[in-house]
Amino acid sequence: MLVGYARVSSVGQSLEVQLEALNAAGCEKVFAEKRSGTTTAGRSELADALSFVREGDVLVVTRLDRLARSANDLHSVVKKLTDKGVAFQCIQQSSIETSTSTGKLLLGVLASIAEFEADIRRERQREGIDRAKAAGIYKGRKPSVDVAAVRALREQGLGGSEIANQLGIGRASVYRALSG
Template identity: 30%
Template sequence: MALIGFARVTSRQQDLEAQLEALNGADCSDIITSQKTGKTDNNAEQIEALITQAQKGDTVILTKLYRLGHSAHKVLVTLKALHDKGVAVKTLDGQIDTFSDDPTQKAMAQLLVIFADLERSSAADKSASNQEKKPKKGRKNKPLDQAHYAAVKKLSAEGTSISQLSKQFYVSRSEIEKVLDT
């Protein structure tokens, strides 16, 4: 009867460390991780690996239930597959323990999945809305001043390309070209 941890993050900016620390603290004998990096999203493969690895009597430990999938449907499908194998699922936040065959506990697990999906969707909507409102970090809205002119000319003379200068000073290539023409 093994304790198998499962940790998942959905973007490159997120970090698995907090989940891994919590799962190690729960004495998981093995931890399967899934992390979206760039164009690669191996969540489906890692969920399949989890289902394959887990054996009757094992318990899958999660920090939160929604770590099992991107939608309520995927979480429920995974829960069913694990339950059919005789594998329990527990969350470290104490909200889910599918080891029980109690109908109330099953209904509670399904409701929590739905609410977790709703919460995740709301958070994603808020995040997208906030991103639209934020100005880009590091962008200058001011034109280059005389000090910048000298720096641009010096760097150009040293071989820095117009594209590199444009990125470095957060201005368009044409702005750099104007500075170099003066």
Template identity: 40%
Template sequence: MARIGYARVSTLDQDLDMQVDRLKGEGCAIIRSEKVSGASRDGRAELATILQFLRPGDELVVTRLDRLGRDTRDVLNLIHECEQRGAFVTVLDPHVSTRGEMGHVVLTVLGMVAQMERRFIKERQREGIVKAKADGAYKGGKRRLDRDAILQLHQTGHGASMIARKVGCSRMQIYRVIKENQHKTE
């Protein structure tokens, strides 16, 4: 039986150290962490690895429920998958475990709160963008990819897979940049 910790933050500039330290302090022998959005399970390779290797009696430990995800259905599905493997889920803050029946009820409610919180964040963000646009202060989000480098590599005959590795993104993003450029030049 192992205690396996999972730490997650949403963006690259956020820090995982506090979560990792807390999980170590709770006796987690294995800790997997990643910097990826909790809106869905897409792209969460570390979480997928944990789920794949859970054994009966293992315990998946997170500092807060929203570290597992911000969608109630996803969180409940994750918990169900853990239980199908004979494992438990423990949330440290507030301390709740699926070892008891009441834990399931509390985790369901907490999952709903996390999803609602995500909706509120998105709504506040939309309102802020509308106001900033009206004030002439909004210029759009910061571009994360060097589009010129992608197009230059593409024009010199490099394939999407190689460009994606070199730039550090997915092939789909490469295809989008190339397609956007084709539409601009038409």
């Protein structure tokens, strides 16, 4: 059985193109979610897909980065699949298929390239933020906690949980405001 997995990073993005490609590839069941791909943790549809597949099945994705953004995560998922007797196929990247030696080699090479690209993108983003900070343009996120209000309520004798409830913030934010 061909089982598809589709993922986009944010709610505003569309899964439509991936779903169409997976259906065109013959996937009988498709799991889809809108979650970040920086880690496999917290991706319930991926976990469901990995639980669903059985020996002889093939897990299909449109591109490698839809499954994992790091080589470690990708190899971990592929190992889980291999241990279950499930093959892996990527349709838009030279039809990578782990049932062949060449496919396994290509998977490793492309996973390394994908991780390299992600690292380069993070470095460029960090450089841009550092330049913007130096120029006084980038100030970071605006504070969401009114530190003065937190301290005033503490002086009135309220505890951390009471302050958090009254201001609609988390307790950890209260304690950070009090310590900072």
